[in-house]
Amino acid sequence: MDVATLRKILELERKRGCRDDAVLGGLDRYLQRWALEFPDGLLPVSYAALNKRQREEWVGTVLDRLNGVKTGTVERRKKDASPAQHENLDEPITAVKGISTNQAAKFRRLGVYTVRDLLYLFPRRHIDYSKMKTIAELQVGVEQTTVATVWQAQVARLGRRRSTEAVVGDGTGNMKVVWFNQPYLAKKFHTNAQLVLSGKVSLYKGIKVFQSPEYEPLTEDLTHTGRLIPVYPLTEGLSSRVVRRLVKETVDRCAPQIYDFLPQELRARAQLLELSEAVSQAHYPESESLKDGARRRLAFDELFLMQLGLLSRRREWRDGGRARPIKPDYQVIQAFVDSLPFALTGAQQRVMREILADLAKVRPMTRLLQGEVGSGKTVVATAALLGTAACGYQGAFMAPTEILAEQHFANVSALLARAGREDETQESLRTFSGILPRQLTLALLTGSTKKSEKDRVYQATSEGRVSMVVGTHALIQEAVEFEKLGLAIVDEQHRFGVMQRTALREKGSNPHLLVMTATPIPRSLALTLYGDLDLSVIDELPAGRQPVRTRWLEPEQRDRAYRFIRKEVGEGRQAFIICPLIEESEVIDTKAAITEYERLSTEVFPDLRVGLVHGKLKAVDKEEVMRKFRERELDVLVATSVIEVGIDVPNATVMFVEGADRFGLAQLHQFRGRVGRGEQASYCVLVAESPTAEAMERLSLLERTHDGFVLAEEDLKSRGPGEFFGTRQSGLPDLRMARLSDMGLLELARREAARLFKQDPQLSLPEHRALGQEMARVWQDGFTGVEA
Ligand code: ADP
Ligand code: MG
Numbered sequence: 001m002d003v004a005t006l007r008k009i010l011e012l013e014r015k016r017g018c019r020d021d022a023v024l025g026g027l028d029r030y031l032q033r034w035a036l037e038f039p040d041g042l043l044p045v046s047y048a049a050l051n052k053r054q055r056e057e058w059v060g061t062v063l064d065r066l067n068g069v070k071t072g073t074v075e076r077r078k079k080d081a082s083p084a085q086h087e088n089l090d091e092p093i094t095a096v097k098g099i100s101t102n103q104a105a106k107f108r109r110l111g112v113y114t115v116r117d118l119l120y121l122f123p124r125r126h127i128d129y130s131k132m133k134t135i136a137e138l139q140v141g142v143e144q145t146t147v148a149t150v151w152q153a154q155v156a157r158l159g160r161r162r163s164t165e166a167v168v169g170d171g172t173g174n175m176k177v178v179w180f181n182q183p184y185l186a187k188k189f190h191t192n193a194q195l196v197l198s199g200k201v202s203l204y205k206g207i208k209v210f211q212s213p214e215y216e217p218l219t220e221d222l223t224h225t226g227r228l229i230p231v232y233p234l235t236e237g238l239s240s241r242v243v244r245r246l247v248k249e250t251v252d253r254c255a256p257q258i259y260d261f262l263p264q265e266l267r268a269r270a271q272l273l274e275l276s277e278a279v280s281q282a283h284y285p286e287s288e289s290l291k292d293g294a295r296r297r298l299a300f301d302e303l304f305l306m307q308l309g310l311l312s313r314r315r316e317w318r319d320g321g322r323a324r325p326i327k328p329d330y331q332v333i334q335a336f337v338d339s340l341p342f343a344l345t346g347a348q349q350r351v352m353r354e355i356l357a358d359l360a361k362v363r364p365m366t367r368l369l370q371g372e373v374g375s376g377k378t379v380v381a382t383a384a385l386l387g388t389a390a391c392g393y394q395g396a397f398m399a400p401t402e403i404l405a406e407q408h409f410a411n412v413s414a415l416l417a418r419a420g421r422e423d424e425t426q427e428s429l430r431t432f433s434g435i436l437p438r439q440l441t442l443a444l445l446t447g448s449t450k451k452s453e454k455d456r457v458y459q460a461t462s463e464g465r466v467s468m469v470v471g472t473h474a475l476i477q478e479a480v481e482f483e484k485l486g487l488a489i490v491d492e493q494h495r496f497g498v499m500q501r502t503a504l505r506e507k508g509s510n511p512h513l514l515v516m517t518a519t520p521i522p523r524s525l526a527l528t529l530y531g532d533l534d535l536s537v538i539d540e541l542p543a544g545r546q547p548v549r550t551r552w553l554e555p556e557q558r559d560r561a562y563r564f565i566r567k568e569v570g571e572g573r574q575a576f577i578i579c580p581l582i583e584e585s586e587v588i589d590t591k592a593a594i595t596e597y598e599r600l601s602t603e604v605f606p607d608l609r610v611g612l613v614h615g616k617l618k619a620v621d622k623e624e625v626m627r628k629f630r631e632r633e634l635d636v637l638v639a640t641s642v643i644e645v646g647i648d649v650p651n652a653t654v655m656f657v658e659g660a661d662r663f664g665l666a667q668l669h670q671f672r673g674r675v676g677r678g679e680q681a682s683y684c685v686l687v688a689e690s691p692t693a694e695a696m697e698r699l700s701l702l703e704r705t706h707d708g709f710v711l712a713e714e715d716l717k718s719r720g721p722g723e724f725f726g727t728r729q730s731g732l733p734d735l736r737m738a739r740l741s742d743m744g745l746l747e748l749a750r751r752e753a754a755r756l757f758k759q760d761p762q763l764s765l766p767e768h769r770a771l772g773q774e775m776a777r778v779w780q781d782g783f784t785g786v787e788a
Helices: 003-015 027-033 052-068 084-090 101-109 115-119 240-257 264-270 275-283 288-319 330-339 346-359 377-390 402-419 451-462 498-505 523-529 555-570 586-604 619-630 665-672 693-704 708-719 722-728 743-759 766-787
Strands: 125-128 143-158 161-170 173-179 194-204 207-211 214-217 228-231 366-371 394-398 421-425 429-433 440-445 468-471 485-490 512-517 534-538 549-553 574-578 610-613 636-639 652-657 683-687
Touching (some): 003 027, 084 115, 115 240, 143 173, 228 240, 275 288, 288 366, 288 766, 346 377, 346 534, 377 394, 377 402, 377 468, 377 485, 377 512, 394 402, 394 498, 402 421, 402 440, 402 468, 429 451, 485 498, 523 534, 549 555, 555 652, 586 636, 610 619
Parallel strands (some): 173 207, 394 485, 440 468, 485 512, 574 652, 652 683
Antiparallel strands (some): 143 194
16 A cells, blocks of 8 residues: 555545545545555545534544654555455456457446446346257247258358358258358358357258358357347447456456355355355356346345445434534414415325424434325425524525425425515515515525526525525535525435435534425335335325326227327427337437337428427427427427426326336326416326236226326336336436346345444444445445436
8 A cells, every 4th residue: 555645645535624625536536546555544435424523533543653653654454354356356447358449438338347347247138049959850930059060061142232151060960050140150150060050940941941050169168149148338349259258257267256244144144145156157158047046146236235325324313413503483483384375185284293303403414295186295395484584594405406405495485475575676686575584585596597596695695694595516516605594305315316415414513404305105115215204195185186187099099199198289288209119228218219200290290399308419409399388389398208207387287198108107107297386187007018917907097096196106017116216316326236126135135224223333243344345336336426
């Protein structure tokens, strides 16, 4: 270890106020490299997770130690604690023999940078080529494998293309093999060579033919044929053969070096495969059951590390310091409630009580408020902000997009104007009287707030003249200072990373935190995904809402749906058209959406104003299109599934979803929630090309049910928890295998995490040391992922 550099970095870090910015990407990454050389117990589980005081203390301790070190290197720790070889897993993949810099660049497109990434590049699925048959036994149309001798291989013209054609045989007979467009193979296959061929067989003029099968020379250790063969995600310039070969070499060489960070005792109790075994078997399983075992182990790891991280964050937040108790002035709250043009629902009242009770405590609130679109979360949030302001504290309300922030600003303004009266209207600062004994000021702060306005808001906020600020990420910019932030609210929180949530919180000293989401998630799962938060649910819609009429149509009826859209537009309404989810690839989905948009705007609705949003648009462009739609400059909005969650376009009355069978019920319900927000009757039209029986069942459930939680439970039952993970990706460690896992495993992971956390929350016991390092690594990656 280079002590001089480490000392310099730590000194810099101390000088900068321990903000974890002395090295790019944060200190944890850097420290990780020296993990094994640190004296016992000195390395924190995660530096990023420490608070300022803990960081200062730690940096001080290490510097003291280092200053006591005279030589250039710290004595290496003995190897037995955890093997040192695993260090090299974090080397770039070019360290693997046979991977060129050119290939490495292509692998980066798959998110693979290091050897570890390559080991964790798991196949999407496996093809079973393990069924070895003689040529006589080969059946038409089934995936199978045969070992045969090449009698003859030559280049052949098939149509206009040059291909390779071969005759192969074994003791039971001969057959033909064709590789289209690969004339170079003819030279590769010498007469009498033994080939393993895997693929589907067809019959041509009574002769069995393998068409472009997988192939390789017969060896002991097969890569492409004769076993369960992995199917990897690919990218341009990396063929499946190349990826398989490189992954196989890497797995063979490096998987045995992976150190299992799970305590032995836990592994035995949970009946989990050993880690290096699991990684190997995930790629080239010896059997179906080992393949499943590998997935189970790897999914467990993801869920378990996630749970541990959430538990420690919860503890840090709750025990990190005292909050300012905000004893709500019930008179003010009551007056506000009385001023509303409607009565609060029972659920709103209950949730409001829960929040107000939390605010009054010295332990900072960390609460998640779940409630469907339109369930009235904003009213509850406003009441909490008002309670905070009444006690002389400030509140911040952060939304993921400018449109949503502006919407909230307008809504909160309107509610306050009703409760009292508005004195002064400026673009970004509004004052109200008659609500509190003094004036109440509300501010708006977004990226596009004018510089001069921004400066005024900054000034007023830092001096405490502003009681509530609504805004976007702009709220967590350096320049924003609060005099005394008491409550931080984060809306549509799945759009934010944990980092941003934390950043907002750090604008005050242990402010109360309320995060809100419109995504209904079954309670059992919410406890897991939001293990760091307390849960409040608004499970009741205001009375008198018209349900969105939902119809599932056959593809042949699509024209009817288009005519219907045209009719609604003719009456001044607007429509959404959601494009199908094609693959788990934003690029492909985007391409498909563009094609669909072109078709719709030129062939179907040439006379209407049609717009398009997709995930590849820049945020400003996306906002611009959404704004146009909201301001009725567009009649029809074509969108991929990325479309904004909370956007309020009361004039939109039709939600048309293509490829509806590809979406989960919860997500379809989300789409549906984007209409039916105005006075007019609204409609949701679903089209599915060739749905399975099960998909038909689900679509018809959607026609009948409007309760998001019922639909979410159904999703959980039929599609597993993977459906919901996407709603919370940012800021969490990657969940790859967990998507395939079941609820039982999730609960096991939660139990084990709670158990371990109770026993050793700092992971300071020697048997948890490797686990602590893995935590730091995984959560650090999660954090940096967010900022990208
Ligand atoms: P959310 O943020 O949960 O999507 P909002 O708070 O924006 O919902 O409320 C949606 C609409 O319903 C708003 O126009 C709001 O004024 C109205 N609303 C809220 N609570 C009630 C209620 N209890 N009764 C009737 N209307 C309500
Ligand atoms: Mg909302």
